[in-house]
Amino acid sequence: MGKRVAICAVAQTKYESNKWQQRMQGLVWEVVKDVKEQVGLGFGPREIESSVTCSDDLFDARTISDNAITDVVGAHFQGEEKVAADGSQAVYYAVSQILSGHHDVVLLAGHCKESQGASRNQVTHLAFDPFFTRPIGLDYLAAAGLQARAYMAASGVTDEQLADVVVRSRQWAAKNPLANAQDAVTREDVMASPMVADPIREGHVYPVSDGAIAMILASEERAQELCDNPVWITGLGNCYDTFYLGERELEGNFSLSKAAERAYKMAGVTDPKAELDVVEIADQYAYQQAQVAEGLGLCGAGEGGAWLEAGGPDAQNVNRSGGMLAGNPLLMGGLARVAECVLQLQGEAGDRQVAGAKRAVAQGSTGPAGQLQTVVVLEN
Amino acid sequence: MAHDNKYAYTIEGKMALPYQYFAGATSSKFIVALRDEKKILAVQGKQSGLTYVPPRQVCDRTFEHLEDNWVEVKDTGVVTNFTVIRYEEPYQPMKPPFVIALIKLDGADTPIAHLVSCDDVGDVAIGMRVKAVFAEEAVNTILEIQHFVAE
Numbered sequence: 433m434g435k436r437v438a439i440c441a442v443a444q445t446k447y448e449s450n451k452w453q454q455r456m457q458g459l460v461w462e463v464v465k466d467v468k469e470q471v472g473l474g475f476g477p478r479e480i481e482s483s484v485t486c487s488d489d490l491f492d493a494r495t496i497s498d499n500a501i502t503d504v505v506g507a508h509f510q511g512e513e514k515v516a517a518d519g520s521q522a523v524y525y526a527v528s529q530i531l532s533g534h535h536d537v538v539l540l541a542g543h544c545k546e547s548q549g550a551s552r553n554q555v556t557h558l559a560f561d562p563f564f565t566r567p568i569g570l571d572y573l574a575a576a577g578l579q580a581r582a583y584m585a586a587s588g589v590t591d592e593q594l595a596d597v598v599v600r601s602r603q604w605a606a607k608n609p610l611a612n613a614q615d616a617v618t619r620e621d622v623m624a625s626p627m628v629a630d631p632i633r634e635g636h637v638y639p640v641s642d643g644a645i646a647m648i649l650a651s652e653e654r655a656q657e658l659c660d661n662p663v664w665i666t667g668l669g670n671c672y673d674t675f676y677l678g679e680r681e682l683e684g685n686f687s688l689s690k691a692a693e694r695a696y697k698m699a700g701v702t703d704p705k706a707e708l709d710v711v712e713i714a715d716q717y718a719y720q721q722a723q724v725a726e727g728l729g730l731c732g733a734g735e736g737g738a739w740l741e742a743g744g745p746d747a748q749n750v751n752r753s754g755g756m757l758a759g760n761p762l763l764m765g766g767l768a769r770v771a772e773c774v775l776q777l778q779g780e781a782g783d784r785q786v787a788g789a790k791r792a793v794a795q796g797s798t799g800p801a802g803q804l805q806t807v808v809v810l811e812n
Numbered sequence: 813m814a815h816d817n818k819y820a821y822t823i824e825g826k827m828a829l830p831y832q833y834f835a836g837a838t839s840s841k842f843i844v845a846l847r848d849e850k851k852i853l854a855v856q857g858k859q860s861g862l863t864y865v866p867p868r869q870v871c872d873r874t875f876e877h878l879e880d881n882w883v884e885v886k887d888t889g890v891v892t893n894f895t896v897i898r899y900e901e902p903y904q905p906m907k908p909p910f911v912i913a914l915i916k917l918d919g920a921d922t923p924i925a926h927l928v929s930c931d932d933v934g935d936v937a938i939g940m941r942v943k944a945v946f947a948e949e950a951v952n953t954i955l956e957i958q959h960f961v962a963e
Binding site for chain 1: 822825827833835839843864866872892893894895896897898899901902903904905906910912914916922923924925926927951953954955
């Protein structure tokens with residue numbers, strides 16, 4: 433990247449399974465107010481000049497979902513753009529606004545309440561086309577079931593290992609005051625949980641969650657004025673895979689490998705196994721932690737099972753936040769990963785702090801079975 | 813959870829929009845052949861060498877046009893992947909537990925996602941040979957094949 437962009441402030445709500453007492457507007461204002469106070473800015477010229485929001489029409493059950501929150505993101509009388517995909521894509525968009533020279537200070541605000549719809553599956557079902565895939569009853573969970581079977585066979589990942597991924601997620605989530613699923617579970621508990629979309633068990637699925645995240649991004653000049661500990665976005669990459677599940681190598685990482693390659697090239701990462709201090713993976717389902725680890729180059733393709741067995745997640749500081757398995761809503765899954773990387777690089781990660789962390793990578797995905805992948809490299 | 817209406821009045825809503833989805837010329841030809849002739853059509857890429865089901869106008873790998881290069885594939889094939897759906901949702905075409913599989917039809921290169929009907933979901937396995945059962949009444953979607961059964 434020619435110029436540098438920093439994240440100067442981050443705020444997240446507590447993630448919970450049903451934040452019935454807060455409207456989405458209230459959720460967003462809670463975090464927007466927080467980041468505004470952190471940097472001491474209002475809305476307007478030389479203040480926060482533009483907003484990027486992240487939300488989904490179906491989760492909010494109203495089209496143009498961002499028009500419900502324009503007031504709380506300062507969008508009255510100035511620009512606002514919405515990203516209806518994982519929030520890691522919204523980071524990409526905010527960075528573009530700054531690198532393009534249009535703005536120096538951008539507010540990013542994302543929200544999702546999975547609890548208000550009759551079920552999360554009914555929302556994700558509508559991501560499928562009405563002629564070929566929706567009629568057979570596909571939704572993200574069903575697509576993940578297909579991917580899990582393909583991936584586990586290709587990489588030798590076992591039911592025991594997936595249970596251990598969940599056990600470890602809960603152990604770290606207990607140290608993350610914002611995490612949703614913090615109750616300890618045992619390997620036996622997870623393995624005794626019923627199958628929902630074989631080989632995915634109920635215990636392998638991220639809990640239905642509500643939450644919101646805000647960030648302040650700024651150009652290098654402004655970042656130095658706004659905070660003492662800017663975290664620099666040094667690499668970004670994304671890539672879409674094809675739509676039909678039968679045409680993808682579900683066990684592989686076609687889109688993630690390309691996204692990671694682009695982000696690493698920009699950041700100058702040549703050996704991800706050795707050069708990343710913190711790794712945050714949006715593991716909606718337990719198997720994805722190992723699959724994404726392969727795609728990010730933490731281990732070789734097909735080595736996810738061996739990587740889990742050898743304690744790869746601990747060795748490479750993967751998901752000390754508890755990961756998405758500990759409960760972030762869709763859209764916020766990748767953005768919460770970016771937020772955790774910022775906290776780690778600012779030394780603000782409390783009991784889960786990786787000492788001396790210098791460089792972190794966050795991954796997010798959008799669509800069924802990780803169709804769109806986004807990778808963000810951050811440094812302090 | 814009991815909602816305290818001091819903080820959260822709620823109303824029960826429902827998003828519903830009657831909508832006419834267009835299949836387009838290529839998909840329409842496929843669905844009409846399925847419905848009226850019980851034939852499964854595919855398009856072939858000359859450059860990619862791949863036979864695609866469902867069909868599409870343009871190959872997303874080579875960008876070559878495919879819509880004039882039709883072939884017929886068999887109504888039999890092999891299960892290349894599957895999952896057993898054990899949760900219930902109103903949009904599901906079968907009562908759980910049921911099987912959603914990827915099925916590579918004989919003559920096609922791209923597996924298609926579809927249903928496998930069986931007495932016991934435990935009987936379904938990768939490599940299993942299956943055959944299409946066509947719907948008795950027109951539905952104008954991929955459910956013109958109602959489901960697959962063991963061959």
